[in-house]
Amino acid sequence: MPKYTTLSQVQQAIRSGAESCESLVQYYLGRIEASRALNAYVEVYAEEALARARELDAQYREKPEAAGRLHGMVLSHKDVICYKDHRVSAGSKILEGFTSLFTATALERLLAEGAILIGRTNCDEFAMGSTNETSYFGPVKNAADPTKVPGGSSGGSAVAVQADTCLASLGSDTGGSVRQPAAFCGVVGFKPTYGRISRYGLLAYGSSFDQIGPLTHSVEDAALLLEIMAGPDEYDSTASSREVPAYSRQLDFGGKARLAYFNTALEHPSLDPGIRQACDGLIGRLRAEGHTVEGVDFEYLDYIIPAYYVLTTAEASSNLSRYDGIRYGYRSPDAGNLMSTYKRSRTEGFGTEAKRRIMLGTFVLSAGYYDAYYAKAQKVRRLIRGKTEAIFKSYDFILMPAAPGPAWNLGEKMDEPVAMYLADIFTVQANMAGIPALALPVGAHPGGLPVGLQFMAPKFEEGKLLAFGRYLEALLPGSA
Numbered sequence: 487m488p489k490y491t492t493l494s495q496v497q498q499a500i501r502s503g504a505e506s507c508e509s510l511v512q513y514y515l516g517r518i519e520a521s522r523a524l525n526a527y528v529e530v531y532a533e534e535a536l537a538r539a540r541e542l543d544a545q546y547r548e549k550p551e552a553a554g555r556l557h558g559m560v561l562s563h564k565d566v567i568c569y570k571d572h573r574v575s576a577g578s579k580i581l582e583g584f585t586s587l588f589t590a591t592a593l594e595r596l597l598a599e600g601a602i603l604i605g606r607t608n609c610d611e612f613a614m615g616s617t618n619e620t621s622y623f624g625p626v627k628n629a630a631d632p633t634k635v636p637g638g639s640s641g642g643s644a645v646a647v648q649a650d651t652c653l654a655s656l657g658s659d660t661g662g663s664v665r666q667p668a669a670f671c672g673v674v675g676f677k678p679t680y681g682r683i684s685r686y687g688l689l690a691y692g693s694s695f696d697q698i699g700p701l702t703h704s705v706e707d708a709a710l711l712l713e714i715m716a717g718p719d720e721y722d723s724t725a726s727s728r729e730v731p732a733y734s735r736q737l738d739f740g741g742k743a744r745l746a747y748f749n750t751a752l753e754h755p756s757l758d759p760g761i762r763q764a765c766d767g768l769i770g771r772l773r774a775e776g777h778t779v780e781g782v783d784f785e786y787l788d789y790i791i792p793a794y795y796v797l798t799t800a801e802a803s804s805n806l807s808r809y810d811g812i813r814y815g816y817r818s819p820d821a822g823n824l825m826s827t828y829k830r831s832r833t834e835g836f837g838t839e840a841k842r843r844i845m846l847g848t849f850v851l852s853a854g855y856y857d858a859y860y861a862k863a864q865k866v867r868r869l870i871r872g873k874t875e876a877i878f879k880s881y882d883f884i885l886m887p888a889a890p891g892p893a894w895n896l897g898e899k900m901d902e903p904v905a906m907y908l909a910d911i912f913t914v915q916a917n918m919a920g921i922p923a924l925a926l927p928v929g930a931h932p933g934g935l936p937v938g939l940q941f942m943a944p945k946f947e948e949g950k951l952l953a954f955g956r957y958l959e960a961l962l963p964g965s966a
Contacts, residue, residue, distance in 0.1 A: 487513045489650050491703035493710065496558040496653065500546070507539035507546075507558060507602060514560050514604055517651045524627045526645040528565050529573060530605040535560070538602050554600025555714065559707075561596060562646045563656040565606045566613055567698065568687040569593055576689045577611040577621035580809045580835030582816040590687020591722065592656065592698045592715040599714050604652050607642030611837045612806065613663055613691045615639050616909045619900055620839040627896065628671060630935055634893040637667030640701065644671040647701050654702040654711060660692045661794055662888070662913025664699040665925035669888035669938025672927040674955070675701050676708045679945045680920035681726040683712070684719035690805040692798035693724075695917045705924070705955040709733040712948060731949045739950075739957035743777045745941075746881040748784040751912060758891035760931040765887060768928060768939060771961065779885065782877060786870050791907055793870070794914040796850050796863035802840075803847025811835065842903065867918050874919040875944070883954060884942040887912045888925045892935040913940065922948045924955045928962050 487509070490496045499505035515532055546553050563569065566576045568586035575581040589597070597603070610620040618626040618641025626641040628634040629649040636645045640657030644667035647655050657664040659677040668675025677699045685696055700711040713734050718727040751757070752765055769779045811817040811831025818830035836844070850859035877884060889909060899906040916923035925940045941958075943951035 490653060492706050493556065493559050493653060494706065500558050505558070507542045508536065510558060510560055511535045511539040511602060511604065514652055517649065518605070521629065521649040521651060524629055524632065524645050524649060525624055526607055526626055526642045526649065526651065527562070527605045528575070528577070528608050528623045528642070531572070531603055535602050535604045542600060542602070554598065555710065556596060557600040559596075559601045559654065560604050560652045561601045561654050561656065562605050562607050562643060562652045563593060563603060564609050564640050564643050564658055566609060566658055566689040567593060567656055568689070569603065569606070572606070574606070574689065575622070576613070577609045577623060578836065578840065579622045580816050580832070581814075582835075584815050588687060590698075591684040591719045593687065595714050596711065607640075607646050607655060609642050610639035611840045612689065612802070613639040613658055613660055614802070614839050614843055616662075616666060616906050617899065618642060618667070619896065620837055622837060625896055628893050630672065631893070633895060634935065635670065635896055637670035637889070637893065639663040641667045643701050644668055644673055644675070647671070647673045647703060654700055654707055657699055657701050658688055659697050659699045659917065660695045660798060661910050661917050664701060665913050665923055665938075665940050666889050666910070668701055668925040669927070669940070670893040670936060672936030672938065673701055673703060674705055674708055674927070675699065675925040675938075676712065676952075677916060677923045678712055678716065678948055679726070679922045680917075681724050682922070682946065682948065683715045684722040684725040686719055686721035686725075690801075692801040693805060694801065695798060697917075705926075705952055705959055706734065706737065709737060709952045712952075726946070728946060733949050733952055736949050737953050737956040739953040743883060743954060744881045745772065745777060745779045745883045745885050746782045746877055747779065747885045748787060749781040750784055750787045751886055752781070754787070754890070754911070756890040756908065756911065757887065760933065761887050761889070761891055761937060764928050764931075764937050764939060765885070768962070769885070775961070780881075784873065784877075786866070786873060787911070789866050790870060790914050790918060791911055793863040793866035794910070794918060795846070795907055796859050797867065799843045799847035800851050800860050801847070802843050803851060806836075806840065806844055809835065839903070870915060871919040874915065874921065878944040882943070883951065886915075886940050886942065888938045888940040889913070892931040892933060892937060916942050921945050922951055924951055926955055926958055926962065
């Protein structure tokens with residue numbers, strides 16, 4: 487079977503009789519088995535996926551014109567997105583044995599259009615990490631080089647697409663958790679505007695930051711998935727009520743774009759020379775094509791990470807307080823009374839990184855420290871958002887590295903949490919400002935690993951950003 491990179495290729499093969507949903511699922515199950523050592527999946531829905539494929543095939547033979555827009559789409563989803571009557575654990579022991587009572591709105595909308603779910607993918611515990619090494623189920627390995635990390639926290643989803651075990655996957659992005667692993671794994675990763683996709687059914691880490699986003703082989707498929715998932719939801723008051731454009735039918739980019747890049751980013755001491763070379767090469771190529779690409783000052787770059795981690799750990803402290811060993815999930819067998827149930831269950835159920843962030847968040851929200859840390863971080867967030875919006879008054883997009891370097895060795899940063907946090911320096915701006923961002927593969931690092939760059943656009947300008955991404959795919963050697 488050929489490696490399909492777009493749903494349109496799959497659907498053409500189905501129309502010609504060369505493929506069926508069942509043959510596709512069989513192929514992807516074979517790929518999952520062949521790549522099991524990468525540890526991308528925590529659960530595979532093998533029998534269920536095959537049964538659904540046969541059902542969809544029967545419906546298609548009976549009435550092909552009634553097929554959903556995602557007929558033939560085999561999809562995986564990150565282990566923080568709920569699927570009714572299936573386990574969801576957020577990569578944590580604390581949710582051991584828990585079965586979801588409902589399906590996330592985003593998943594529900596995809597299933598209604600004919601998608602087939604093949605499994606849930608491994609992730610950093612409660613999406614807390616940049617390497618996919620904090621999972622209770624063990625680290626995920628990069629398919630390009632299994633000694634390297636895949637990025638996080640949606641590393642399992644990125645590797646699932648990279649290793650051709652599904653056509654696309656759903657991740658979540660709190661500070662770069664879709665885009666950074668997409669860059670490390672050489673796939674497309676998209677984070678929409680905050681509120682563009684309902685968060686109902688997404689286990690919360692940072693409620694004012696989290697967004698569901700797709701990882702795909704192509705911008706074309708990312709646009710279609712966004713189009714189907716986006717829109718208002720009565721179960722999520724933060725979901726935008728704005729009309730959803732037909733993103734998948736508006737992918738022609740005309741005219742010349744104006745792009746900004748941050749001088750402080752490309753001159754940053756943490757930026758790997760190979761990544762800087764990729765940025766410089768793309769800037770030169772865009773200028774040669776007639777686009778305007780200019781450096782601008784952004785004086786808040788080094789304040790983004792401290793402010794982000796103050797705010798997200800505060801929100802995590804609140805969100806994760808519900809996992810207490812009383813109502814569901816893991817309960818310590820050694821607990822003897824109410825207080826020891828709380829203490830032992832949370833101590834034994836949460837991993838080191840989750841506990842670190844819970845404690846940091848509790849500290850910055852505590853009496854005497856709230857104004858010094860949390861309130862000040864909120865002010866920094868407003869400054870970052872305001873400066874970003876001011877840049878977009880003169881430019882269409884912001885060009886930025888997706889990470890300071892290529893994927894690093896497994897275990898390299900696990901004992902240096904601050905070094906791991908700093909790996910998010912170029913991605914968290916989009917979450918702080920609530921704007922859409924797209925990570926695209928642009929080729930290979932001199933060391934041979936995939937390299938991805940990201941592009942940011944103003945709020946709710948997903949259509950324009952995706953169209954530009956599709957244009958870049960044709961322009962760049964590393965894209966689909």
